[in-house]
Amino acid sequence: xxxxxxxxxxxxxxxxxxxxxxxxxxxxxxxxxxxxxxxxxxxxxxxxxxxxxxxxxxxxxxxxxxxxxxxxxxxxxxxxxxxxxxxxxxxxxxxxxxxxxxxxxxxxxxxxxxxxxxxxxxxxxxxxxxxxxxxx
Numbered sequence: 001x002x003x004x005x006x007x008x009x010x011x012x013x014x015x016x017x018x019x020x021x022x023x024x025x026x027x028x029x030x031x032x033x034x035x036x037x038x039x040x041x042x043x044x045x046x047x048x049x050x051x052x053x054x055x056x057x058x059x060x061x062x063x064x065x066x067x068x069x070x071x072x073x074x075x076x077x078x079x080x081x082x083x084x085x086x087x088x089x090x091x092x093x094x095x096x097x098x099x100x101x102x103x104x105x106x107x108x109x110x111x112x113x114x115x116x117x118x119x120x121x122x123x124x125x126x127x128x129x130x131x132x133x134x135x136x
Contacts, residue, residue, distance in 0.1 A: 013085070013136045014085055014086055014087030014090065019084075019087055019090075020080075020084055020085055020086045020090050021087045022087060022092075022110045023110070024089050024093075025087050025089050057113050058113050058116065061111075061113055061116075061117035062117045062120065062121070064104060064117070065114075065117045065118055065121040066121060068100070068102060068103055069118075069121045069122065071125065073098075073100060074121070074122040074126065075122075077091060077095065077122035078123075078126065080094055080095075081122070081135055082135060087115070088119060089110040089112045092109065092110050092111050092112065092114040092118060093109045093110040095114075095118055096109035096110075096114075097109070119136075
């Protein structure tokens with residue numbers, strides 16, 4: 001592989017299989033093909049900083065979700081992800097659109113990390129792992 005070749009890696013089965021994707025997913029997949037909006041990671045330090053920011057965001061969202069998700073909301077998330085194959089971004093947007101009482105709003109509505117946190121909590125409420133089948 002030459003240095004100019006773009007590689008897109010994801011663990012989201014909603015993007016790997018035929019699932020329901022969010023418009024943001026579509027835009028990202030298009031940008032992978034064209035290179036438009038591509039962020040080039042030029043150093044190990046830059047990669048570590050980005051990973052830390054993502055990890056901190058995930059921890060923040062996990063805490064929000066852990067304290068707020070009801071059984072009915074977990075059922076809604078499970079239907080989206082497991083039954084309908086929604087990507088993490090699509091799950092996040094659909095939950096955002098529910099405007100659940102007492103929940104903080106997140107930005108963007110299609111935040112992939114929030115979608116992961118929502119799926120993680122819902123899966124735990126079913127005694128399952130959001131990184132494994134049937135979730136992913």
